[in-house]
Amino acid sequence: MHEREAQDAMVERDDNSHEPRGPKPLKRSSAGVIALLLVGVMMFLPTNFMIRSPGPVFNTLGKDEGKDVVSIEGAKTYASDSELDLLTVYVQGGGQNRVTIPVVLEAMLNPTKDVVPEETIMAHNTSSQQQNEQNDRMMTSSQDLAIAAAMTELGYDYKTWLSVADFSNELNSKLLKKGDRLLKYNGKDISSLEELKKQLNANGEKPATLTVGRADKQGDYKNVDVTVKTEAADNGERQLGIFLGTEHKFPIGVKFGLSNVGGPSAGMMFALSIIDRLTEGSLAGEHHVAGTGEIAADGTVGPIGGIAQKMVAAKKSGATIFLAPADNCNEVVGRVPDGLNVLKISTLSEAHTALEKIADGQDPSTFATCE
Incomplete structure (x- = not known):
């Protein structure tokens, strides 16, 4: 009996102790719920990544929303049976339109998409609106340079x-x-x-x-x-x-009817379409050609972004020939869709000559490639 009383007294003293007590430990089920909630919140936080995916394709010798993509005034023009496609890329994220982790993870698992750091596409502290305005300016400049390059290639004088x-x-x-x-x-x-x-x-x-x-x-x-x-x-x-x-002041008038497309990468294809319209016959015969590349007034073809996505879009549109800037070759290797012949291009003159030879029957696979 004395032992029982001693035990009771010990328990009582423990219950009435004045030592500080910490919070009661969480039950495992509560901790798990909180952890899941935290993970859920983190999954939907904005990231500093941008996603490239294949965009729409436009035939520069055709129409967009009822308007000629390229139209010429002040010179005789000729019809063409060729298709000369310019290619675009959808870009998600950046600025005020950041993408979340699930969107990034889906893109990483999609072989037609690329996930890239925001700074590789947009300058630091650039808003989405500013980026769009910059892309519009680059598109306008590329159109002007495309005319200049075509005029240079065809031997026209301009100021x-x-x-x-x-x-x-x-x-x-x-x-x-x-x-x-x-x-x-x-x-x-x-x-x-x-x-x-x-x-x-x-x-x-x-x-x-x-x-x-x-x-x-x-x-x-x-x-x-x-x-x-x-x-x-x-x-x-x-x-x-x-x-x-x-x-520039050109001897002809050229208008571009493409809307909602920005950036400089359509320059080479615009220039080829102008050359095709100003010369008799079809530049690439009946071949379906797609391509990309920034253009300079002297005809130099520069690299662009998103070439892997553009090759996918070209293949889906039915193109069998793809004109790729030589400086993009490191991004081309290993990502060429089956059945697409990729030609390595450094100048407008190279592209012009290659398409003429293909129209005359030369096998596209005999030209220089990136691989």
Whole structure:
């Protein structure tokens, strides 16, 4: 009996102890629910990834929403039996439209899609609207350069000016206007960007007379002399504090009827369609050709993004020949769909010649490829 009382007293003392007590441990079932909730919340947090997937395909010799994708005025044009497709890529994520982890995981398991870090497509702190506006500007520029490249390839003469696109600071912002054509620097013709750089560096920090062509309200250009200053960039080269653009005056009029497509990658295919329209016959015969590549006025073909997705879109659209920029070859290898002949292209002239030879019966598989 005494032993029982002692045990009871010990229990009582333990219950009435004044030692601090921690929270009661969670039951395993409660901890599991919380863990699942946390995982669920994390799964739907926005990520810094963007997803590329195949987009729509447009025949540059055809129509989009009832409008000719490419139309020409001021020159005789010819019908064509060829198909020259430009290709697009859907891009998800970035800016204010970030994708969640489940969307990223689905894309990683889909062989037609690629998941890439946001900074590889969009500059830091760029909004979705700003990115769209930039893509629209690049599309407009690529169309202008496509005309220039086609004119160069066909031997047409045209005029080119460097122009004021915008200002990087206030150095000459009150003296120059957007759209001013840069004609002369201290009386010497400005024939190219390289020539302008040489003149700026040779003059140093001294003020100089810049002659510009400035449009009046009627759109007529008049020469205006402006005394401008320069400043040294980090690399020591002199600058005017402006962003330069390029303006052309062509002997023909070219209009583009494609809507809701941005970026520079359609340049080469636009140029080929202009060449096809301006020359008799069908550039690629009855072949279905697709391709991509940024274009320069001299015909140089530059690399683009999303080429793997564009090859998938080309194959689905029925193309059997794909024109790929040479600088994209490392992304082409191992991802070419069966039945698609990929030609490695460095210049518009190469593409032009290759399609003419294919139209004459040469086997597409005999041309240089990325593999």
